[in-house]
Amino acid sequence: xxxxxxxxxxxxxxxxxxxxxxxxxxxxxxxxxxxxxxxxxxxxxxxxxxxxxxxxxxxxxxxxxxxxxxxxxxxxxxxxxxxxxxxxxxxxxxxxxxxxxxxxxxxxxxxxxxxxxxxxxxxxxxxxxxxxxxxxxxxxxxxxxxxxxxxxxxxxxxxxxxxxxxxxxxxxxxxxxxxxxxxxxxxxxxxxxxxxxxxxxxxxxxxxxxxxxxxxxxxxxxxxxxxxxxxxxxxxxxxxxxxxxxxxxxxxxxxxxxxxxxxxxxxxxxxxxxxxxxxxxxxxxxxxxxxxxxxxxxxxxxxxxxxxxxxxxxxxxxxxxxxxxxxxxxxxxxxxxxxxxxxxxxxxxxxxxxx
Numbered sequence: 001x002x003x004x005x006x007x008x009x010x011x012x013x014x015x016x017x018x019x020x021x022x023x024x025x026x027x028x029x030x031x032x033x034x035x036x037x038x039x040x041x042x043x044x045x046x047x048x049x050x051x052x053x054x055x056x057x058x059x060x061x062x063x064x065x066x067x068x069x070x071x072x073x074x075x076x077x078x079x080x081x082x083x084x085x086x087x088x089x090x091x092x093x094x095x096x097x098x099x100x101x102x103x104x105x106x107x108x109x110x111x112x113x114x115x116x117x118x119x120x121x122x123x124x125x126x127x128x129x130x131x132x133x134x135x136x137x138x139x140x141x142x143x144x145x146x147x148x149x150x151x152x153x154x155x156x157x158x159x160x161x162x163x164x165x166x167x168x169x170x171x172x173x174x175x176x177x178x179x180x181x182x183x184x185x186x187x188x189x190x191x192x193x194x195x196x197x198x199x200x201x202x203x204x205x206x207x208x209x210x211x212x213x214x215x216x217x218x219x220x221x222x223x224x225x226x227x228x229x230x231x232x233x234x235x236x237x238x239x240x241x242x243x244x245x246x247x248x249x250x251x252x253x254x255x256x257x258x259x260x261x262x263x264x265x266x267x268x269x270x271x272x273x274x275x276x277x278x279x280x281x282x283x284x285x286x287x288x289x290x291x292x293x294x295x296x297x298x299x300x301x302x303x304x305x306x307x308x309x310x311x312x313x314x315x316x317x318x319x320x321x322x323x324x325x326x327x328x329x330x331x332x333x334x335x336x337x338x339x340x341x342x343x344x345x346x347x348x349x350x351x352x353x354x355x
Contacts, residue, residue, distance in 0.1 A: 023259045023260075024259070024260070025091055025092040025258045025259060026092065026255060026258055026259075026260070027091070027092035027258060028136070028138035028236045028255075028258075028307065028309075030092075031136065031236060031238065031255065032136060032309040035134060035136065035238060035240070035309075035311065036311055036313060037134060037135075037136055037309035037310055037311040038309075038311065039132075039309065039310050039311070040307065040308060040309045040310070041125065041307070041308050042305075042306060042307045042308070043062075043063055043123065043280070043306035043307075044062045044063075045079065045100060045101060045102075045103070045304065046058055046079050046100075046101055047100055047101075048079075048100075048101065049078075049079050049080055049081055049101045050078070050079040050101070051078070052074075052075060052077065052078050054079075055077050055078050055079050055103075056070060056074050056077065058079070059077065059121070063121070063123045064123055064124045064125075064279070065121055065122065065123055065124070066121075066122040066123075066124055066164040066278075067164065069121075070119065070120075070121045071114075071120045071121050071122065071165075072114045072115050072118075072119060072120040072121075073105075073114070073117065073118050073119030073120060073285070074119070076105060076106040076107070076108070076117060076118060076119050077103065077104070077105065077106075077119050078103075078104045078106070079101040079102070079103060079104070080101060080102060080104045080302075081101060081102075082100075082101070082102050082302070082304075083102075083142065083144075083300075083302055084142055084230070084231055084232060084302075087142075087231045087232050088232070089140050089232040089233070089234045089257070090232075090233075090234070090257040090258075091234050091257045091258030091259075092258045102142075102302045102303060102304040103302065103303040103304065104300055104301075104302050105118055105119050105284055105300060105301045105302070105303065106118075106298065106299075106300055107153075107285065107286055107295050107298065107299045107300065107301075108295075108298050109295065109296070109297050109298045110291075110294050110295070110296075111285065111286060111294060111295060112285065112286045112287035112288050112289070112290070112291060112293040112294040112295070113285060113286075113287045113288065113289055113293075114154075114168075114169065114283060114285045114287075116285070117285055117286060117295070118153070118154075118284045118285030118286065119282065119283075119284060119285075120282065120283045120284075120285070121282050121283075122159065122164050122278070122279065122280070122281055122282075123279050123280040123281075123282065123306075124278055124279045125277075125278060125279040125308065125310060131276055131312050132160075132276055132277040132278075132310040132311065132312060133240070133241045133243065133276060133277060133311065133312055133313060133314035134238075134239065134240040134241065134277065134310065134311040134312075134313055134314060134315070135158055135160075135238075135239055135277035135279075135308065135309070135310045135311075136236065136237065136238045136239070136308065136309045136310070137156070137157070137158055137235075137236070137237050137280055137306070137307070137308050138234065138235065138236040138237075138305070138306075138307045139156060139234070139235055139303060139304070139305055139306045139307070140232050140233065140234050140235075140303070140304050140305045141155065141156075141227075141232070141233050141235060141301055141302065141303055142230075142231060142232045142233065142301065142302040143190075143227060143228075143229040143230070143233075143299075143300075143301050143302075144229060144230070144299055144300050144301075145229055145230035146229060146230070147190075147229035147230075147299060148295060148296060148297065148299065149186055149187070149188055149189060149190050150188075150286060150293060150294070150295060150296070151187070151188060151288060151292060151293045152185055152186055152187040152188065152286075152287075152288065152293065153185065153186055153284065153285055153286040153287060153288070153293070154183050154184070154185055154195065154283050154284050154285055154287070155183060155184035155185060155186060155235075155283075155284050155301075156183065156184065156235075156280060156281060156282045156283060156284060156303070156306075157181065157182045157183035157184050157194070157195075157237055157281050157283070158181070158182050158237060158239050158277065158278075158279070158280065158281060159179065159180065159181040159182070159183075159278055159279070159281040160179065160180055160241075160270075160275055160276050160277040160278035160279075161178050161179030161180055161270070161274065161275040161276070161278065162178055162179070162274055162275070163178040163179040164179075164278075166178060166179040166197075167179040167180055167181040167197035167198075168181050168183075168197060168281075168283060170215070170216050170289055174197045174198060174199060175199055175271055176198060176199045176245075176268060176269060176270045176271035176272065176275060177270075177271050177272045177274075177275070178272065178274065178275065179197070179275065180196070180197060180198050180241075180269045180270055180275060181196065181197045181281055181283075182194055182195075182196045182197075182198075182237065182239050182252055182269075183195050183196075183281060183283055184235060184237070184254075185219070186227050187222060187223070189226065190226045190227040190228065190229065191222060191223040191225075191226050192221075192222075192223075192224070192225045192226060192227055192256065192261070193219045193220060193221050193222040193223070193224070193262075194219070194220040194221055194237070194252055194254055194262055194264070195217050195218070195219055195220075196217065196218045196219075196220060196252070196269075197216075197217055197218070198218060198250075198267060198268065198269045199268045199269075199271060199322075200212050200218060201248050201267075201268040201322045201323070202248050202266065202268070202320055202322060202323055204218075204248075204266065204267065205218075207264075209221055209224075209262075209264060210264070215289070216289075220252060220262060220264045221254065221261065221262030221264065224261045224262050225254075225256040225261040225262070233256065233257060234255075234256070234257050234258060234305075235254070235255075235256065236254065236255040236258070237252070237253075237254050238251070238252065238253040238254070239251075239252050239269070239277060240252075240314055240315035240317075241269050241270055241275070241276070241277060241314045241315065242267065242268050242269055242270060242314065242315055242319065243314035243315060245268075245270055245271050245272055245273055245275075246271070246321055246322050247268075247319045247320070247321055247322065248266050248267060248268040248319045248320055248321075248322055249265070249266065249267075249315050249316075249317045249318060249319025250265075250266075250267035250268055250269040250270075250314075250315055250319075251263070251264070251265050251267065251315045251317055252264050252267065252269075265317055265319070266317075266319050266320070268322055271322070277310060279308065280306060280308060282303075284301060286299075
């Protein structure tokens, strides 16, 4: 290789190093202040490791669960010793390293989807304020060393609305009238994204940062960061609901290891005032909804330092009024398909003189 051929890769590497070094680190507490989220809470953890049955009891008793239950995967939850005790989470120094047990999630060999492995629970905001319109969650996650990412899987995020079971689980009816969810996903090779169940209003599927999946959910910022296995990673997710509900000015933002990774404006996260920000959606599993997503071996993730901040103020960004005709998603689009089908059948029958 010529000197010029060697120089260009070296220059690119040097620029990448400089860019990483100059990236601004922003602690979650600082972000909360910037977004005027003045109320906060955290998920308590035990002071010692616990058996599975004790882990279940602790979470049910202390985490303010919707309907007072762990929805799925209770046998796959355990408070265990930190598997990476000497690894400090990258990021701002104002976020100290945790001590004590961490929550282990087990994904059994061959599991995929929330009802075959991993766990799913909805931890409601444990404050008297039930009208939060902006919310932020920060937590730390570690994957087994050598974690096999397969095709992808779900990770904790935020959700809201009076329907605690909608906007997930493969539902393709997401019109924003009774719920929203904004989880995370890992994809192949650990690529990260925000994975949302929200209306796809005003042609957002055309945005270069958005993938409206052909099966379920909307991917925001896929590949803008990548998870690392065998060490701790910090996630901070901000959601500001749109207001008024017929204007697409909602906002989501994500920081990975306290460095800004994803922002998306012009979202309609809700279409009704009954939808507010509810709390932590701890939903994690391989998948996907078919065996091609399954983990080939029993795997684990580990979670710690769940913290929430909230505000009664929604997004104050400008946005366009929602074009109802362009928001034929979920039930609306299904009804449209049925209508078109009936029209086609009528035309065919008329052609052959059967009507």
